[in-house]
Amino acid sequence: MHIKRSPEEIAANRARYEEHQKKGLEFAPKALPGKSPMPAPEIAADTILHREIIPGGWYWWTRVKTNETLRISLDQGFSTLALVAWNAADTSERLNLPDTVKLQWTTGLGKGRVIFSDMGKVMFSIVEDSSGAHDCLMGGSTEASNTAKYGDIITRNARDNFVIAATKLGLDKRDLPAALSLFAPVRVDADGKFFWNPALLSGADYIELRAEMDMIVAFSNCPHPLDPSPSYAPNPVTVTRLKAETPAADDLCRTATAEAVRGFENNAFAQA
Template sequence: MSELFTVPARKGRAARLTKGQAIKIINTHGSQVCDTWAFSAEDLKEFLSVEHMRPTLGSIYPKKGQPLHTNRRRPILVLEEDTSPGIHDTLIAACDDYRYGLLGCKEYHDNCTDNLMAGMRQIGLTPPEVPSPVNLWMNIPVGADGATQWGEPVSKPGDYVVLRAAMDCIVAMSACPQDILPINGKQGVIHDVHYQILG
């Protein structure tokens, strides 16, 4: 078994993958959203881009076996395994301090934008921007009229995804600290998530 690493609740981490390696991201508690990014190791200006991925896949949900594309329309990761119902959001930008201000916070609130930056800094990198992430296990129902809702995750404890690197890349993750809306469950309790690097 490969080493099990922790993305602490409310925090971010990043990991380097060489082409052909994979990362297994585990929703240990079942209700935790994990914002997920990927950047080309060769050029951080090339990154997983949900707005480029959606038209290529023809769906707002990436499905098992499908590649996830960059802003240069190249595969960077492949969704190799997914034990959850497959509900992952690609519409909502990473939360930030401005977002929490709009939600009524008067003081600083942990957020996924800062978690991305902190996670990348831990491995000596600074991303040139904050792309919209793939929000693993985040449930954003879209109505026939285009209206969106803040749903609870439909995943269960131990659900995981395996993302296989199609190029040398850095995968960054944030255990989303959203505790005002119910996206991490009605109780608003934020949990850690875990990951392993697979050969």
């Protein structure tokens, strides 16, 4: 049932939210840095565990160990890569974007931010990021969104790709969390509507995600529903898995916000 709220109630709710947000942000111990430099620095060959090039329209999944890093890079032109993740030891624990947004008071994910699970633990730290153009609100494409955009031509979509990946992992579509879409410059305008802001992209963008627990990560390389291109033509995306390195005690992602500090405390408690 839809409940219509008065302008006064909406304004009061917004003021209450902004007050909580202000308190949360003021408690942040460190200022977050800007975007990572372009072009992406070269990766030392002896740190590479695996490199996968995901063709346009396709999916891939991999296991990652704690402190390994995934560099996801647009080496062959623009594409949006969606991802979902599960705790490898207990797949009932999974990526949780609503909590990631609420706990950090922002939908803007970039260097220094973390990505939470649905159990209040940190799954990923964003250790490098050249764009900050990632969508944690809309999720990926579906058969319906592709049909509405491209017509009756046969195209692959993120939802079906993730269902296939989950099935191969012994999971079910009910085990799928909302997907994070990387390199999808989705923002919200003053009227609360989603829009695509290509100015946030730099070209051959990249992001590096450090695993904060052992995980299974699935990717889907399909156009985002808001991608303005009229053609279904996603470019290949490179995913490089790098050897684990123990973070420093003052690691930015572990200390930049009070919420991240609590999340890492939960990680440590679970491992004790």
